Amino acid sequence: MSIITLIIKREFIAKVRNKSFIVMTFLSPLLFVGIAAFVGYLSSMKADTKRIGIHDETGLFVKEFVSKNTKDGEYEYLDLSQIDIKFIKDSITNERYEGLLYIPKTANSKALENKIQFISNDSPSISFIESVQDEIASKLTKANYQTANLDTLAIQNAAANITINLSKSSGEQSLKGLNEIKIAIGGAFGYLIMMFIIIYGNMVMRSVIEEKTNRIIEIIISSVKPFQLMMGKIIGTSLAGILQFFIWAIVGLLLMVSASLFFGVTISPTAKIPPEMLHVAQQEFAATAQMYIKELWNLPIATILISFVVYFIGGYFLYSSFYAAIGAAVDNETDSQQFLLPIIMPLVLGVYIGIFTVIHDPNGTIATVFSMIPLTSPIVMLMRIPFGVPLWQISISVALLFGTFFGVVWFAAKIYRVGILMYGKKPTWKELYRWLHY
Known part of the structure; x- marks a missing residue:
């Protein structure tokens, strides 16, 4: 037997007989499975509902926001348009609400574009703000169409919805x-x-x-x-x-x-x-x-x-x-x-x-x-x-x-x-x- 073979054998036996090697060999899979199960359990838990107040002085947008689940959690929208805004701000400070969407009354929709505020103690996620902006922009756009006497149904029908089908040069679908x-x-x-x-x-x-x-x-x-x-x-x-x-x-x-x-766990459709x-x-x-x-x-x-x-x-x-x-x-x-x-x-x-x-x-x-x-x-x-x-x-x-x-x-x-x-x-x-x- 060559010298290198003897050294290989010595190193191999020394490693596999080491107590830490033996313990981690059988403990690591348990840790991995345990962590995976814990992460799965956490992901299955229902996130805390975030209560968002809406103070809409225009009365145009409050019905557009309904409670829904998003990737950031579950949001519950509450119409607080009849409550004094100072009192609502105090409630936000006391963390009764996650935040307040304040939509003031303006002379026209163009002036409203830069007047809307979201008031909260902590900065909201970018995806949440973008979804709120999209909701308001969609409503304002439809209102602008009506003001300009444009047929909104015709515009929707004229919008193109493109789906590109992939295929290979041989003709097979990709x-x-x-x-x-x-x-x-x-x-x-x-x-x-x-x-x-x-x-x-x-x-x-x-x-x-x-x-x-x-x-x-x-x-x-x-x-x-x-x-x-x-x-x-x-x-x-x-x-x-x-x-x-x-x-x-x-x-x-x-x-x-x-x-x-x-x-x-048997996975079945909830709906x-x-x-x-x-x-x-x-x-x-x-x-x-x-x-x-x-x-x-x-x-x-x-x-x-x-x-x-x-x-x-x-x-x-x-x-x-x-x-x-x-x-x-x-x-x-x-x-x-x-x-x-x-x-x-x-x-x-x-x-x-x-x-x-x-x-x-x-x-x-x-x-x-x-x-x-x-x-x-x-x-x-x-x-x-x-x-x-x-x-x-x-x-x-x-x-x-x-x-x-x-x-x-x-x-x-x-x-x-x-x-x-x-x-x-x-x-x-x-x-x-x-x-x-x-």
Whole structure:
């Protein structure tokens, strides 16, 4: 058995036997499910009703506002036009009302446009104010039509309602929102890689710092080369991480099945829908769902899965080499903070490039370039692949990723070789550069 294999085995066993590793392996799925259930419970709770007073001196708008549920909560509108406005303002100060919509009487509708006020102790949400503005503007617009002797019914009939049907060049019907689904699939894989790199890369770094602090490292390197020790730590920690992820998936699946069996909630329509309409709606939903399933099945599933494994391995080994080098260069985790930011920033940049660029232009220059850069390609390329990427671009990206990995390993090994025996001094970027020439 080779020395690296022995180190891998030692690191793997040390990680999986660690009490915190065992506890978090089985506790994390429970926490995730518990948090998800708690969030679901909170979202199902009825929000507090917000009482909005209306003082309408014109008498034109008060009937336009009815109590309703919105994404900001439930609003109850109360007609307070007959009550003195000073008394209403005092009630708002005492928080009997959420706010007051004050509509003064003016000479004409044009003068009214900038006279309306909403009085409250706290600033209301933008969406609420916009909905109130739309209600009043709609009413005023209809009144202006009548004043100008315009036929409002004819204007409504003349308004165009455009629905664009999507289709492919082959003649098949396409679907709306498909790009969002594709970016969600690629983003999920890319985010998983990023979280694995951050969590288990830090674990590699802490392992090196711990052995260096305890001076165990001096005994270990008397029998093995620093490069072999570094690679053994990276691979051993990654195998422990994969095992933990596998256990999380199984436990999470079992918890979801258990929750659906013992605490399942049957979702049924709250409104009474005629049976014939419900049957038609079910048929339309089934047809639409079938089309989406067909589109998803046409995605390059094999390419996505294979690329995920390849970029998962390449990205993790690339960044773990950085983490191992940082662990060797410092004496404690506090000193490592100055070196971690340059490592994390490319990962964050890759996520932002994927979200804000790939979804709009997956084959554009920016998306293509960052899917080739090794530090961002594990995330950006996985977001691009569901949209269809030429095989030659994937090949070049993978070659650059693994080529950079081998180069970084070579540089990291030089830092690692010198750093693991350095104590009591905080290294600078200049000193790290000097270590590369030893």
